[in-house]
Amino acid sequence: MTPSSVTGPASRPRPADEPRSVARSALRLRAFFAERAPTRIYLTYAVLWVLALQGTLAVLAPESDWRLGGSLLTEIATVYLALLFIRVVDEQKDLEYDRQYNPDRPLPRGAIDVVELRAAMVLIVVAELALTGWRSPLLAGWLLLDLGYICFLVQLERWSARVRDRIFVNLLVSYPVQALLSVHIWLSFRQATGTGPVPDAVFGALLCACVFLHYEFARKTGARVVPGASLYSNFVGLRGSVALTSGFALGAVGLALALVRPWELHGAVALAGWLPLSALGFVWGGGERFASLRTSTWPPGPAMGFLAWCYLGVFITALVVARPGFGG
Known part of the structure; x- marks a missing residue:
């Protein structure tokens, strides 16, 4: 949600010859x-x-x-x-x-x-x-x-x-x-x-919060201060905003790995358990593009890619580790 306010009932007046219809x-x-x-x-x-x-x-x-x-x-x-x-x-x-x-x-x-x-x-x-x-x-x-x-x-x-x-x-x-x-x-x-139980809900909500906040901070991190724009980097600086963007990604992956402890597993199950770690590739890719100033803000594609891949990795891990018979 972007900070701003709504002061008018519509973006422009509706002309008299532009009748409202359900189909339209x-x-x-x-x-x-x-x-x-x-x-x-x-x-x-x-x-x-x-x-x-x-x-x-x-x-x-x-x-x-x-x-x-x-x-x-x-x-x-x-x-x-x-x-x-x-x-x-x-x-x-x-x-x-x-x-x-x-x-x-x-x-x-x-x-x-x-x-x-x-x-x-x-x-x-x-x-x-x-x-x-x-x-x-x-x-x-x-x-x-x-x-x-x-x-x-x-x-x-x-x-x-x-x-x-x-x-x-x-x-x-x-x-x-x-x-x-x-x-x-x-x-x-x-x-x-x-x-x-409630503790499980807290853990899951914290994992989802880290995933979402990575995307939230990434899409509002800019290379330069833009007066009036809703960028976190305007308030905490470029380094601070990048640190928050990367930190939430690391937090999400750390929680995902702590969930199943893949280092205690073996074979294909262990491989699936490490899958969320690969989501950090999107963070690296987004950071590299941003650092080389090929984009004025952190590119949204890698940020969304991290969100999707991390969630997918957690789901696949759940299927392999906890629910091999899912859907049956």
Whole structure:
């Protein structure tokens, strides 16, 4: 979530000869999501996040009967829709910032308006209640808490210049959105398997936090100070921002290795256990490109590659080490 505020109801007035229609708005929303929340990225993130976190919980609770089924697939869909909801809210919250720094995005350039985005929010909430309500009231209530908190952040940034303009304060109050979703994934695991104690949830959430924060700091680390831009490097300097970016990646890999202790395993199982370590190749590649100044900011591709590969490595490790019969 980028520090900024929304002060207007739309990016531009709607001309009188441009009537609103459901079909037209649906096409505009489809184009908006294709541009700002591509399915290949957002759905992949949702799939890997759920599989990695629930795989971690399965390794920590070997007595659980974790398997592919309706509950797991539904949780993936739930997280995916929550990510879309976050994207829609962020587009509105960041409108003033985007007008100055990203005027080519759909909302500032008028390719979509706030009314249409809010209609999408309502539809997502209805779909989320349908996906969670049949599983348990707790899952539905917890999800509503998270979605409500996302909307609260919009008002919080309007009320508080400190939250809006200080990037680390903004991160502190906005990261709970991700943390609440991790808790939802844990609650889904508990509901499906009947196990998953709180310490396991803390370990899994910490692993996911490190993975996400690597990406968060990477994409907002710049080689130069850019006045007014929401870059962590503007506040802690280039070296500090790079250290945080790399440190969270190392923390994520360290936790993943501590999960299965591959040095105690043998053969193909040990090889799978070391797989998360290979994710650091993306950190090296991104750092090398950034250090050679081929990019003005840390390249987002390697940062996303680290996130995806680390989660994939954790999931594969869980399959091999804890659930060889997964899906059976």
